[in-house]
Amino acid sequence: MSTGLPPSQVLPPLKQIPPEIAAVQDYEPYAQARMSPQAWAYFSxxxxDEQTLHENHMVFSRWHIVPRVLRDLGHGTTRQSLLGCDFDYPILLAPVAHQALAHTQGEQASALAASAMGAGLVLSTQSSTDLAQLAQQASCPLWFQxxxxxxxxxxxxxxxxxxxAGYRALVITVDAPLNGMRNRxxxxxxxxxxxxxxxxLRGMVHARGHYAQPGQSPVFGSGLLQQAPTWQDIAWLISQTRLPVLLKGILSAHDALLAQEAGAAGVIVSNHGxxxxxxxxxxxxALPIVRAALPADYPVLLDGGVRRGTDVFKAxxxxxxxxxxxxxxxxxxxxxxxxGVAHVLHxxxxxxxxxxxxxxxARLEDxxxxxxxxx
Incomplete structure (x- = not known):
C-alpha cells in the first residue's frame, strides 16, 4: 500500500539493522528520517504541551529496583497466561492506527514480527489492513481494539x-470521546x-455533525458528544459478544470498579499515550491505584511510557x-x-x-x- 508520499521525501527502510541500535529508543532518529514530517508528527x-507524553516515561525513573541475591534462578521463565491466551513474555503490541503511514506493509509487518517472536498483537479499528486478512496471515494471539x-x-x-476472524479478545478504548488538542x-x-x-470502517453510516459558529460553545455546542459512549453502551457491547472485553483508558479506582461491575474481563491503565x-x-x-481497587486475580495491563525491560519489571x-x-x-x-519490530520485542x-x-x-510472580x- 502506498503512503502517497514522493520517494525523495523519505529514506527507504533499513536493509540491515546497524549495530549502534542497542536499545529501543535508538530507533527514533532512523524512524524520523523515514517518515514525512506529517507522519512523524502523528506518531511521535x-x-x-505534551506534558503527559513525557511524564509517561519519566515516572519510571522515580521507582528503584531492590534486588535480592543468591536466589535459585535455574528454572526462570517469563511465560504468562492471560484471558485464555498463552504468551512467552508479558509484552503486547498496542493498537496503533494507520500503520501504513510508517511502512508500506503496515500492520502486516507488525503481525509477522509478533508471530515470529511469540508476542501478542492488538489490531486497531483504524488499521490500514482488513481485520480478517490480518487474522489469516498471523499466527500470534490477536486481540481487536x-x-x-x-x-x-x-x-x-x-x-x-x-x-x-478468530480474534481472542476485544479491547474497547474508552478515553477518547473526541480527539485531544494535538498541536504538533x-x-x-x-x-x-x-x-x-x-x-x-468501510460501509459505516457516519453521524452528521455541525461546526459551532463563532461565539458558540466550540465542543458542547457542536453535537460532537451527542452519541459518545456511556457505561450503558459498555454493558450493551459486552452482551453482543462471547469474547472477553477489556476497557482501555482507565486511570481511576472508581472507573476500574465500574468496569468490573459492567462485566469487563480486565482493564488497561492508559492515557492514550x-x-x-x-x-x-x-x-x-495510576497503576497501583487501579490495582488496589480490584481483586488480585483481575487482569490489569499497563499501556504507556515503556521503553526498557526494567520499565516492564517495574510495571x-x-x-x-x-x-x-x-x-x-x-x-x-x-x-x-x-x-525492526521483531528486534524491539527481542x-x-x-x-x-x-x-x-x-x-x-526467576518467575513473573516473584x-x-x-x-x-x-x-
Missing part, C-alpha cells in the same frame, strides 16, 4: 467480524494521504499482569519493517530477563511490590 506527538461508533448496528457487526499535528498540517484509509488530555496522571502513577511489580508498547515498535517498523524481552535475573526473580522503592 501528544496533546497540547474497538471504538464504539455512533452507528451502533455497524459496531455490532464489527464485533461479529472480529469473532468470526496541527502545526504539521497532518491529514491522511491518498491510498491510506480505515478499511475496517498522552494523545488525548494533557496533564493527566502518568500511567505508572509488573506495581500490579500489572502485562504491558503494551506503542511508539517503540512503530518507530522500529518505520526504520526496518518487520525485522530487546525488551532480553532486558526484562536480565532485570529479573539480577533482581533475583516480582512483587517489595521489589521496588520510590525515592
Amino acid at each position: 506527538g501528544g496533546a497540547a 474497538l471504538y464504539i461508533q455512533p452507528d451502533r448496528a455497524f459496531t455490532a457487526q464489527l464485533v461479529q467480524r472480529a469473532e468470526q 499535528e496541527q502545526r504539521a498540517q497532518f491529514s491522511l494521504p491518498p491510498g491510506i484509509e480505515e478499511v475496517n 498522552g494523545r488525548t488530555l494533557d496533564g493527566v496522571l502518568p500511567t505508572l502513577a 509488573l511489580a506495581l500490579g500489572a499482569n502485562a504491558v503494551m508498547i506503542g511508539r517503540p515498535y512503530i518507530f522500529a517498523l518505520a526504520a526496518a519493517g518487520a525485522a 530487546l525488551l524481552r532480553t532486558e526484562l530477563e536480565v532485570a529479573m535475573a539480577l533482581a533475583g526473580c 516480582i512483587q511490590t517489595e521489589s521496588l522503592l520510590k525515592l
Whole structure:
C-alpha cells in the first residue's frame, strides 16, 4: 500500500539493522528520517504541551529496583497466561492506527514480527489492513481494539467480524470521546494521504455533525458528544459478544470498579499515550491505584511510557499482569519493517530477563511490590 508520499521525501527502510541500535529508543532518529514530517508528527506527538507524553516515561525513573541475591534462578521463565491466551513474555503490541503511514506493509509487518517472536498483537479499528486478512496471515494471539461508533448496528457487526476472524479478545478504548488538542499535528498540517484509509470502517453510516459558529460553545455546542459512549453502551457491547472485553483508558479506582461491575474481563491503565488530555496522571502513577481497587486475580495491563525491560519489571511489580508498547515498535517498523519490530520485542524481552535475573526473580510472580522503592 502506498503512503502517497514522493520517494525523495523519505529514506527507504533499513536493509540491515546497524549495530549502534542497542536499545529501543535508538530507533527514533532512523524512524524520523523515514517518515514525512506529517507522519512523524502523528506518531511521535501528544496533546497540547505534551506534558503527559513525557511524564509517561519519566515516572519510571522515580521507582528503584531492590534486588535480592543468591536466589535459585535455574528454572526462570517469563511465560504468562492471560484471558485464555498463552504468551512467552508479558509484552503486547498496542493498537496503533494507520500503520501504513510508517511502512508500506503496515500492520502486516507488525503481525509477522509478533508471530515470529511469540508476542501478542492488538489490531486497531483504524488499521490500514482488513481485520480478517490480518487474522489469516498471523499466527500470534490477536486481540481487536474497538471504538464504539455512533452507528451502533455497524459496531455490532464489527464485533461479529472480529469473532468470526478468530480474534481472542476485544479491547474497547474508552478515553477518547473526541480527539485531544494535538498541536504538533496541527502545526504539521497532518491529514491522511491518498491510498491510506480505515478499511475496517468501510460501509459505516457516519453521524452528521455541525461546526459551532463563532461565539458558540466550540465542543458542547457542536453535537460532537451527542452519541459518545456511556457505561450503558459498555454493558450493551459486552452482551453482543462471547469474547472477553477489556476497557482501555482507565486511570481511576472508581472507573476500574465500574468496569468490573459492567462485566469487563480486565482493564488497561492508559492515557492514550498522552494523545488525548494533557496533564493527566502518568500511567505508572495510576497503576497501583487501579490495582488496589480490584481483586488480585483481575487482569490489569499497563499501556504507556515503556521503553526498557526494567520499565516492564517495574510495571509488573506495581500490579500489572502485562504491558503494551506503542511508539517503540512503530518507530522500529518505520526504520526496518518487520525485522525492526521483531528486534524491539527481542530487546525488551532480553532486558526484562536480565532485570529479573539480577533482581533475583526467576518467575513473573516473584516480582512483587517489595521489589521496588520510590525515592
